[in-house]
Amino acid sequence: MDKKTLAELRIEIDALDKKIQALIGDRADLAGAVAQVKKIEDVNSIFYRPEREAQVLRTIIERNKSQLKGKDMAHIFREIMSACLALEQPLNIAYLGPEGTFTQEAALKHFGHAVCTLDCGSIDEIFLQVEKGNAHYGVVPIENSSNGVVGATIDMLYSQDLKICGEVEISIQHQLMSADQSVQIKTIYAHQQALDQCQRWLANHYPNAQLKAVSSNALAARIVKDEIGAGAIASEAALSLYELERVAKNIEDKVGNTTRFLILSKEFVKPSGVDKTSILVTTKHESGALFDLLEPFKKQNINMVQLARHPLPGVKWEYLFLIDIEGHQDDDKVKSALSAVAQRVQKVSILGSYPVAVL
Template identity: 40%
Template structure:
């Protein structure tokens, strides 16, 4: 009987060990620099603590990102560079103070993913059952910030979030945009699916795909995409529409990726806190107001923006729950509250309002 010949041991190209040693040397330099940077950041944190300043400063975060992107000559992409610096700053923040951030949970919802995109993985997170609970956690001082959804590019505004600003003292500190990719996840085969779980907004964003591909399936609405994944993981002939992270968490197979009807499916999230952010040079200001009940009142109230050449990027109305046929108006505009043109426009607007409130000035996402 012939002996089975062993394959020859693969030899690495002669330059590979040398290149790896060079990489090891660079890694050592990076580690040394990271620790030095962290020490300096902690020193900054001590100075901020003495002055009662929050360790998280959105305008400084923007400044660091933009400076690094300007200096980047590649081959690393700007997106990868930003992701690396997000985690560097997240780790440093956790040493200055253990920031606690509330979000509309449970874990692995898109709001959780947006929170990670904004604050990194070293921050302590608190999942909340509702948008109201997110606001309450910050108002009561149990969390430093909260991340809540405000609008989707295909489904429109999240009315509950808008309504919360009417009575809350919380302000908008920052915003996050997240590209939304919905996935059909299950433990069974696609042909075996009889019911699909997800939240109402997700079903709305995948309506056409579902009609074409699973027209006989029963659609069951639940509170979140993560809850949908949890149910699908233990229910026979069931699937869910959720993030790939939720699928990994519950060991579901990804049967179809990116099933949303619109290729440009983006959700905007707000970071709410207690203090207005300083100017960065590329900011937004959000306001809330009501107008007098007379013909042309809304037209007249918007004239100061035109005169001051302030661009409005969004205007939404919500009915008042305190008085019939009375409406609150939510407006986003370009520029910071400290910008002279914005300040002039708001002074002119406030004179014609029965109620006026600045919701925040913050870096544009």
């Protein structure tokens, strides 16, 4: 059989594109029909279902037999699902701004690009916007593979009543940028965590530069756009967004630097099949308290994926523990373990059960 010419292959691609486009249109029509059914059944219906989306994306990855990687295929469907969901209910997502932050990147990775984003000046404000109903969901950083947990997020999880309904991970690659790379950099702006994550590189390359911490890396990029002799540590997105020049690429000290983000909402999430549950625990101030806390999980053979100690807000030398375990709070063995924990500690708060990040 003769090989097809480039022109013939392009004709076939065009024909396939037409079919794909028609099928996406059919899916959008069905999404609209789903919205109508939900509105008839319940005017307060929840249109975004984290557990359902996680199941669909996992299935896409499992059945993928193409030359595309499974997660690349899932990313394509993530955007199709995002656009279709926007037909049902446009979502407002609060994130730590300004535009161009890693938190915004996490929001768009999790929800797709067919959402409206609301940039907030602090983690506290993200919680407030979701609590007030100005945003359907919020995205906040919870831990970094190099720096550990984010204390401001734990404080708000402790003091507020929002639930965790999802998680997303972002690979963190820091870029050094300035308005004019030919000018010597004397001051470097960045979020404190970014300065910490690039500490050795900065000491080797800019030992005499003044390091200034600001509320976000994107704000740092915005500042240096108009400041001669200043540099910013920020993301690739911020580099292009604020039209800056790259001075150095991927300056983080550790390869594989990753930040995990939580998705906040007011809603309970049903089991997806592969879930995680997060709790906050205040223990008794006595010998063996931590052992008593952990023993029920061992007894039920529940894997613990996170255990972080954090100062109890407003109480000197007292601590609470952020714990992530495998399983959903509706699972029998998780229920049993949490019930046993509640009898052994001062207070236990279930922050939410949610699907393990798929993408």
